[in-house]
Amino acid sequence: MQTATHHYVQVSIRPLHHRFASHEDSNGEGIHGKSSGLTPARGEDLPYKVEVWNADRSMVEQTLAMTTNASIGYAAYYEATKEYPDQYVTLRHKTRIVARWNPPED
Numbered sequence: 001m002q003t004a005t006h007h008y009v010q011v012s013i014r015p016l017h018h019r020f021a022s023h024e025d026s027n028g029e030g031i032h033g034k035s036s037g038l039t040p041a042r043g044e045d046l047p048y049k050v051e052v053w054n055a056d057r058s059m060v061e062q063t064l065a066m067t068t069n070a071s072i073g074y075a076a077y078y079e080a081t082k083e084y085p086d087q088y089v090t091l092r093h094k095t096r097i098v099a100r101w102n103p104p105e106d
Helices: 070-083
Strands: 048-053 060-067 090-091 094-099
Touching: 048 070, 060 070, 070 090, 070 094
Parallel strands: none
Antiparallel strands: 048 060, 048 090, 090 094
């Protein structure tokens, strides 16, 4: 009988910039110690961003997380909505806002 292996990601929101990656550690080695051959991503290569906006919602106050993975981005966004319930929080994919918490009233 074969058992399934599950990998879980725990996301904690802090006012720091984090780079989340899946299946690779900071030195580019995969979860099994093999290099993927990929170049580590930089800010512009991390299309998903979780942002907290200022009180009048005119500019981004903090970028809480940046990632290449949509699922990790959404997990960070979800945690940010709990950590900052009274602030405008967005999940952005490149220039498009894909999720928003406490959106501006029209």
